[in-house]
Amino acid sequence: MSNKTIAFIGTGNMSYAIIGGMIKSGFDAQSIIATNRNAEKLAKVAEQLSVRTTQDNLEAVAAADVIVLSVKPQMMAELCQTFQDADIDISNKLFISVAAGITVARLREMLGQPVKMVRCMPNTPSLLGRGVSGLYGVDISDEEKDYVEQVFSSTGIALWLDEESKINDVIAVTGSSPAYFFLFMEAIEEKAKSLGFNAEEARKLVQQTALGAAEMALSQPEISIAQLRANVTSKGGTTHAAVEHLKAQQLPKTVADAMDACIARAEAMEKEI
Numbered sequence: 135m136s137n138k139t140i141a142f143i144g145t146g147n148m149s150y151a152i153i154g155g156m157i158k159s160g161f162d163a164q165s166i167i168a169t170n171r172n173a174e175k176l177a178k179v180a181e182q183l184s185v186r187t188t189q190d191n192l193e194a195v196a197a198a199d200v201i202v203l204s205v206k207p208q209m210m211a212e213l214c215q216t217f218q219d220a221d222i223d224i225s226n227k228l229f230i231s232v233a234a235g236i237t238v239a240r241l242r243e244m245l246g247q248p249v250k251m252v253r254c255m256p257n258t259p260s261l262l263g264r265g266v267s268g269l270y271g272v273d274i275s276d277e278e279k280d281y282v283e284q285v286f287s288s289t290g291i292a293l294w295l296d297e298e299s300k301i302n303d304v305i306a307v308t309g310s311s312p313a314y315f316f317l318f319m320e321a322i323e324e325k326a327k328s329l330g331f332n333a334e335e336a337r338k339l340v341q342q343t344a345l346g347a348a349e350m351a352l353s354q355p356e357i358s359i360a361q362l363r364a365n366v367t368s369k370g371g372t373t374h375a376a377v378e379h380l381k382a383q384q385l386p387k388t389v390a391d392a393m394d395a396c397i398a399r400a401e402a403m404e405k406e407i
């Protein structure tokens with residue numbers, strides 16, 4: 135494992151998930167610094183992940199070799215300005231931004247210099263080592279590329295992209311998509327409750343089925359997802375009735391349109407921020 139020190143600036147949902155995945159896979163907690171300007175949130179991170187914590191971003195940046203920018207996109211310019219204003223040499227540090235909708239060029243503008251930069255689009259299942267991270271690097275050495283890959287492989291699957299615009303595609307396919315699956319699960323859970331299952335039963339039934347379906351896909355890569363669906367669907371049977379209804383309601387097109395909306399929003403943010 136590398137001996138680099140990595141600082142997460144703005145440790146909220148996403149960075150908590152990445153750090154959790156890193157710790158679970160054996161990264162040394164003392165090589166990880168987490169910051170948050172909110173003391174309560176930071177105390178929770180210290181207690182649950184046992185990493186080094188500070189409310190002082192500049193202290194963390196000064197101590198780290200690698201800095202993960204993990205605040206909301208709208209907060210990024212204000213944060214980066216504080217690095218520019220401080221008397222810290224960031225020229226040789228590696229920056230990783232997990233923010234949606236801010237390009238490398240814009241991040242470098244915010245930081246006031248052409249720092250080494252990786253854009254990463256992770257997702258929250260990273261917490262369980264089941265994440266997916268799209269990666270796009272600029273001006274990084276092979277050694278830095280290996281380190282970044284080690285970090286994000288520790289939280290799941292890491293995929294290097296050859297064009298920055300593909301980060302927006304990854305947002306639609308994996309960054310945002312846990313929410314699509316949760317929405318589907320919520321809909322089944324609600325309907326189960328309306329059929330008379332109590333809240334605990336409805337939750338258990340839906341989560342176990344989602345897990346079972348995902349594990350069937352994962353454990354049988356030689357069988358297409360369409361075939362797995364067909365295997366549940368008896369001709370003239372109950373599943374057929376449900377699936378035909380979803381198709382008549384244009385579910386596949388609705389999902390594709392939602393993913394286009396996701397990409398369009400990322401592109402719009404690139405102009406706004």
Ligand SMILES: NC(=O)C1=CN([C@@H]2O[C@H](COP(=O)(O)OP(=O)(O)OC[C@H]3O[C@@H](n4cnc5c(N)ncnc54)[C@H](O)[C@@H]3O)[C@@H](O)[C@H]2O)C=CC1
Binds near residue numbers: 146191206213234309
């Ligand atoms: N949540 C998700 O599923 C994903 C989020 N992302 C990206 O990750 C970034 C963070 O998102 P979340 O973790 O969901 O947001 P979040 O709001 O949970 O976390 C951000 C944290 O930063 C803290 N913060 C804000 N300004 C700060 C400052 N100046 N100094 C120190 N701490 C500060 C806030 O208190 C907050 O806890 C965003 O840019 C988002 O685009 C990327 C992929 C997936």
Ligand SMILES: O=C(O)[C@@H]1CCC=N1
Binds near residue numbers: 234310
């Ligand atoms: O909703 C968002 O903007 C962030 C990026 C991907 C997931 N959450």
